Amino acid sequence: MVSKTCEYAIRAMLFIAQKSVSENKVGVKKVAKAIGSPEPFIAKILQDLGKKGLVLSAKGPNGGFYLNKAGLKNSLADVVVAIDGDKLFNGCGLGLKGCSAKMPCPIHNEFVSVRKQIKKMMESAILGDYHRELELKEKYLTR
Amino acid sequence: MVSKTCEYAIRAMLFIAQKSVSENKVGVKKVAKAIGSPEPFIAKILQDLGKKGLVLSAKGPNGGFYLNKAGLKNSLADVVVAIDGDKLFNGCGLGLKGCSAKMPCPIHNEFVSVRKQIKKMMESAILGDYHRELELKEKYLTR
DNA sequence: AGAATAAAAGACTAAAAACTCTTCTATTGA
DNA sequence: TCAATAGAAGAGTTTTTAGTCTTTTATTCT
Numbered sequence: 001m002v003s004k005t006c007e008y009a010i011r012a013m014l015f016i017a018q019k020s021v022s023e024n025k026v027g028v029k030k031v032a033k034a035i036g037s038p039e040p041f042i043a044k045i046l047q048d049l050g051k052k053g054l055v056l057s058a059k060g061p062n063g064g065f066y067l068n069k070a071g072l073k074n075s076l077a078d079v080v081v082a083i084d085g086d087k088l089f090n091g092c093g094l095g096l097k098g099c100s101a102k103m104p105c106p107i108h109n110e111f112v113s114v115r116k117q118i119k120k121m122m123e124s125a126i127l128g129d130y131h132r133e134l135e136l137k138e139k140y141l142t143r
Numbered sequence: 144m145v146s147k148t149c150e151y152a153i154r155a156m157l158f159i160a161q162k163s164v165s166e167n168k169v170g171v172k173k174v175a176k177a178i179g180s181p182e183p184f185i186a187k188i189l190q191d192l193g194k195k196g197l198v199l200s201a202k203g204p205n206g207g208f209y210l211n212k213a214g215l216k217n218s219l220a221d222v223v224v225a226i227d228g229d230k231l232f233n234g235c236g237l238g239l240k241g242c243s244a245k246m247p248c249p250i251h252n253e254f255v256s257v258r259k260q261i262k263k264m265m266e267s268a269i270l271g272d273y274h275r276e277l278e279l280k281e282k283y284l285t286r
Numbered sequence: 287a288g289a290a291t292a293a294a295a296g297a298c299t300a301a302a303a304a305c306t307c308t309t310c311t312a313t314t315g316a
Numbered sequence: 317t318c319a320a321t322a323g324a325a326g327a328g329t330t331t332t333t334a335g336t337c338t339t340t341t342a343t344t345c346t
Contacts, residue, residue, distance in 0.1 A: 001234075003334090005334075038334090043293075043294090047294060060293085061345070062345095064293085076250070095150035097286045106157055106284070107264070114261055117260060121250070121253045125253070130249045139251075140241070140242070142239070142241075143240045146303075148304070181305060183305070183306055186324090187305085190325080193324090202311075202314095204314050204321045206314090
């Protein structure tokens, strides 16, 4: 559905969001441990997300990654688009470039509605909103 | 959503289904042309589907791939599972192995309903049912 | 100022997915 | 029966995605 890179990105962002609400910045090491990902890999992904303005960071002691008020309002859809692009929300289910309402693939209409549901779900999943249930361990980010 | 291999597989199967209703067997060459795929690649995919009993084939002159009555009743879900396995229908949206109702990821419940819709859609898309609209060029299999 | 900390940058390697090529075997029809 | 047709099998290559390593740069605290 989304790439593995994107799965790590989402999990990392949810963790950073949680910590940004309750505590402060978190280093890559902590992030990697919390979400069960290879440390250098998630580091690279976070740098990429940083360039795209989805996460903030500070170097040096007590540095790390964090989100401000605005960042906490971003949705999973924003993260997905930053990493995988919008093909999940707009692409054809059978991989046809020219697929459209005028030249539909056999399952075009059915897919439109599936994609709409996915998009809606991802857009209403706001990073900052998961703080409480993660904190209470009602929801998990590890394998 | 599904692998490229799986996209080719679905398109090929829909084409073979169409031809099995109206005409007869089709060779790989025709299939490749009809769905816009590399010929040796779709050949390999079809051989795989053949082994798994989803498509029939005959060697020699006038040979090719075809579907019988039973084969025409298979759904896109059957093809997807044969190629990609059932991770699309059962996997976690964030790639967590241990994600379940007891230890859910943050978007577990939302994903359950998305996956249900996808599964339902794929299961009700029956190979033999697209014959007419493909024949009339109301629906397309090429890029 | 300088040592320690932590991210940035980018080159590099490994694994998986996508795609190709060659050789073999079965079928048919002249 | 033999030449032509067409799929079967499997090894090989390319490309993309995933993951690693090394060096540099910025920040803080003593």
